[in-house]
Amino acid sequence: MPREVESLTSDWICTTADERAVADGCWFDLQAAERVRTFFRKFLRHSKGQWAGQPFDLLEWQWQEVVAPLFGWKRPDGTRRFRRGYIEVPKKNGKSTLFSGLSLYLLVGDNEPGAEIYSAAVDRDQASIVYGEAAHMVDESPDLSRRLKVVRSTKRIVYHRTRSFYKALSADVPAKEGLNAHAVLIDELHAQRTRDLWDTLRNAGASRRQPLQLAITTAGYDRHSICWEQHDYALKVLDGTIEDTSFFPFVAAANDEADWTDPNVWKTANPSFGITINADQFAEDCTEAQESPAKENSFRRYRLNQWTEQDVRWLSMDKWDACGTPLEDLRGRVCFAGLDLSSTTDVSALVLVFPDEDEGRFDVLPYFWVPEEGARKRERRDRVPYVQWIRDDHMEATSGEVVDYDVIRRRINELNEQFEIREIAIDRWNATQLATQLEGDGFEMIAFGQGYASMSAPTKKLEEVVLSCKLAHAGHPVLRWMAGNVSIETDAADNWKPSKKKSVERIDGIVALVMGLDRASTQDLCTSVYDKRGILSL
Known part of the structure; x- marks a missing residue:
């Protein structure tokens, strides 16, 4: 040369x-x-x-x-x-x-x-x-x-x-x-x-x-x-x-950890900043984005070139993380459960919701199950740390290639020895056999539709308690991942529901949380399960 x-x-x-x-x-x-x-x-x-x-x-x-x-x-x-x-x-x-x-x-x-x-x-x-x-x-x-x-x-x-x-x-x-x-x-x-x-x-x-x-x-x-x-x-x-x-x-993009409201970050991500991009208009767009998780999502993706978890974000992850308060001892407390059983080859979720009427807060304990073989495959394919979550006891693997519903049933019965599970809300179109078995075990099973009629009010309630920091989830990593995945669907009447179709990854824990929150926020804690069945407690 x-x-x-x-x-x-x-x-x-x-x-x-x-x-x-x-x-x-x-x-x-x-x-x-x-x-x-x-x-x-x-x-x-x-x-x-x-x-x-x-x-x-x-x-x-x-x-x-x-x-x-x-x-x-x-x-x-x-x-x-x-x-x-x-x-x-x-x-x-x-x-x-x-x-x-x-x-x-x-x-x-x-x-x-x-x-x-x-x-x-x-x-x-x-x-x-x-x-x-x-x-x-x-x-x-x-x-x-x-x-x-x-x-x-x-x-x-x-x-x-x-x-x-x-x-x-x-x-x-x-x-x-x-x-x-x-x-x-x-x-x-x-x-x-x-x-x-x-x-x-x-x-x-x-x-x-x-x-x-x-x-x-x-x-x-x-x-x-x-x-x-x-x-x-x-x-x-x-x-x-x-x-x-x-x-x-x-x-050309802003780092994921960068302060997306910082004008210096805007310039770093946009090589044409100040030339084809008007700085004043950019600042106005940023101010507007700070008022809405959905607009924040769009701003960070389209204007700062950051890959987001979903197309239109519903929950602000900053607000979600602010709800990561460590939980106190919940043993003996009343709770209401949401149980979302997806296909037998994927994640199933149980979320216990403990209402605290004095504080106006809801404490949350989530549990997840996944088939062991499926966890390994999904970790390799999707780069989601299922195996690490299993090692850290954030998720339970059942042997084989499908979720063992008997394991879930046994675990729910064990939890009922620690907590007073008043009701379990479950998708009326799914897991009829398990629902019947749990009812035979003495649980009050509530058939819960997945359409707007059932889901809209508790979905909006979840957003409300997250934004007001009235939810406590102790930073559970699997539930956080799912919260970051959620997109919602809305209809002409402004009804909401979490969308498994639009969300690009698993949201089973959030669906279970919405169902459990509905039951927890609409019940009278002074009324026992026997009173509701017409049997007076002694």
């Missing part, structure tokens, strides 16, 4: 992957990178907002962190070093516009005969965003409009000179096999509900000289998604845990 090339290359070494790439013979070609920047400045113009009609001068972060390394790094044979990439930045930092420009450069500036460039998204509307901006850029450029034909009816831009085209795709288009892609650019990867589109396009450029598959997105919430997989992979490449010299990672 010539001395001047070696010196220039050293200026662009930022990660251990870069060091490994140089050791493998890779080098940095500043001229190739500048060619892309010149293309943007000379041929592309903004079509929206305050910069409409002005040349597309790459912002400093777009040039320094994305475009220059992506197109400047070369393999020993002179082709691009990077073949896959993941770019994650908060909203309003100009990522889709950048993608539109890159699509056009790859179409006309990459010297690839018969190039097929695809931008892809979750649906037709999202797919139209990158394509639409690219089409506007062609219309606004005399040079490009002479060379390229925009076909809006099929969302294509054709470059006849090299028999190349750019086309927008969406996940709802059934057939995408047989593509011979030079480049695939996937917008808002977090919105992909399955990995089907990703896997279909993954090898679409196998026969190309220097194919590129690039995803750009804001943070998501589903940790079982293809987006989380790529996010996790990108972080590991950045910190050197994984050495992959062909993968390009760029993630």
Whole structure:
């Protein structure tokens, strides 16, 4: 490697992957990178907002962190070093516009005969965003409009000179096999509900000289998604845990532990802060987010690029943690139970709710069961510490691959020797046999519906006691995890219920808590179970 090339290359070494790439013979070609920047400045113009009609001068972060390394790094044979990439930045930092420009450069500036460039998204509307901006850029450029034909009816831009085209795709288009892609650019990867589109396009450029598959997105919430997989992979490449010299990672986000109300954190997470992002408006959005857990969730995810536990958060985890008061001795006290028995292969939950009328507080004791084999599998698959929870006695494993309901029955009877369990609320459509057995053991079983009629009042009650710090749960880690997972459903009458469908992880303990809280907050503690049955106690 010539001395001047070696010196220039050293200026662009930022990660251990870069060091490994140089050791493998890779080098940095500043001229190739500048060619892309010149293309943007000379041929592309903004079509929206305050910069409409002005040349597309790459912002400093777009040039320094994305475009220059992506197109400047070369393999020993002179082709691009990077073949896959993941770019994650908060909203309003100009990522889709950048993608539109890159699509056009790859179409006309990459010297690839018969190039097929695809931008892809979750649906037709999202797919139209990158394509639409690219089409506007062609219309606004005399040079490009002479060379390229925009076909809006099929969302294509054709470059006849090299028999190349750019086309927008969406996940709802059934057939995408047989593509011979030079480049695939996937917008808002977090919105992909399955990995089907990703896997279909993954090898679409196998026969190309220097194919590129690039995803750009804001943070998501589903940790079982293809987006989380790529996010996790990108972080590991950045910190050197994984050495992959062909993968390009760029993630701009606030640390999970950072104070999300701090203006310095806002600037760290948003590379276009003060340029495409108005600081005053950002501050107003932050103030509004502090008044609502749901808005806080959206603010942290979309504006600070922090991965959240669910799409729309219901409970504030700061408020939840404030309820982690250690519990006093509860032996002999009256309690009401909620029992949520999910499928036999997953988590089942019992939550005892102890009303304290003098303090107006509710003390909570949760119990969880999971099949032993299922716990190991889920820990490996979902990165949830089931095995550690079992070791720490926060959860009980029953032998085999399914939950043993006899174990749950025995445990409930043991608990009744320590506490006075007045009632057990249970889903009327589930576990009929266990409910009958427990009734035979002398427990008052309450069939509890899972619809709005039964769930709305106690769901709102749970939010009320959490916000007012009238709940005490002693910081139980499994219940906390489930509290962080909960999304709620609402209807037109503003009725609420926890949603197992919308929540991306287990919420069985919260469902059991809601049922138990309903019984605990509507009963007269001076009336015994015998009085309710019409049998006077002596």
